[in-house]
Amino acid sequence: MPPIIEISGLRKTYRRSFRQPHHALDGLDLEVAAGQVHGFLGPNGSGKTTTLRALLGLIRVDGGTMRVFGEEVPHRLPQVVSRIGAVVESPQFFKHFSGRLTLQLLAESAGLPKERVEAVLEQVGLREAAKASVKGYSLGMRQRLAVAQALLKQPQLLILDEPANGLDPAGIHHMRELLQWLAHEQGVTVVVSSHLLSEVQQLCDSMTIVSRGRRIVDGSVADIIAGHSGASLSVRVPDAGALPEAAEALKTAKAGVGAVVERDRLVVTGAPEPAWVTQTLAESGIYLSELVTQTKNLESVFLELTGTAPQPGQTVQIGQSVAVPQAAAQSAPAGAPIEAPVNAAPESGPEAEEAQR
Ligand SMILES: Nc1ncnc2c1ncn2[C@@H]1O[C@H](COP(=O)(O)OP(=O)(O)OP(=O)(O)O)[C@@H](O)[C@H]1O
The missing domain is CATH 3.30.70.100 (Alpha-Beta Plaits)
Known part of the structure; x- marks a missing residue:
């Protein structure tokens, strides 16, 4: 079966006033197989959100190819968008609406049956709070509501940027069970970007680690950890x-x-x-x-591969990696590019604006 997501050589440069252009994606590759929970990991500013936004047609890229369900995107996005549920931006809601009304309106506008609303409220654990208005929702409850919105249309591909954001330990556990059930029992392909490495280790079947806009390694979580245990x-x-x-x-x-x-x-x-x-x-x-x-855990493998392990007397800046140890380069799967920029200059800034081309 061909991969559900195939990205090859993706490039995105942000051009910023009075500053050097910033290569947020520098030839990034990504492949996600069907029916898995796939983790998309990388240090802050490594290009995860940019990749997901590009995949969903929210930003234009400068080069590379992307396919979802075998269709080239963004060109063929209209053909596949009904099969994709995603939460990649901070979800915005009408705060005076209840959680249930929010979902009902969305279901109605998409022509979905009313029963879907109750089903997703139950799935994300919001049934009890469904009557309350969103303005009283905590960050974690809003996150659950956003996931409920994405699940309404019963997507075959679910893309979530930091799904554990704001969730308490019980919420994280619940979300993990839901995502694994969707993937393993319902055949949904789930892609999650996350910073919670222990969570990724427990949640995901496979993963891709990126750094500075490029893939460093991909494969099954168990293989990646075993391959770097040394x-x-x-x-x-x-x-x-x-x-x-x-x-x-x-x-x-x-x-x-x-x-x-x-x-x-x-x-x-x-x-x-x-x-x-x-x-x-x-x-x-x-x-x-x-x-x-x-034995190593995912955290130590991640720090080693991305070159972001703390060094005595040095603070790693956003978007900056230090030299990747030779051992890490040798143990990466064949074909996986290992980048080892030494003393790279900080390259990102929150004030940066996207170049509209
Ligand atoms: N609109 C923009 N204009 C200019 N630069 C941007 C813009 N959006 C993102 N960037 C830069 O592109 C790089 C990649 O950002 P991106 O948000 O994709 O990283 P990320 O891996 O999702 O980071 P995080 O883990 O912190 O969410 C960063 O250096 C960021 O500063």
């Missing part, structure tokens, strides 16, 4: 004074093994397996008191 080992010995000797023993025993003393422990990378460490140290007369495999 299992480091934390080793402790009864006498911390023996750690330098232990580090030396490991490094000389095998090329490519790294061993760094960190206070009262040794961090070992590149070892073939934990048993090799135990055996090599024992052969040098050093016996372990602790050996722990340190």
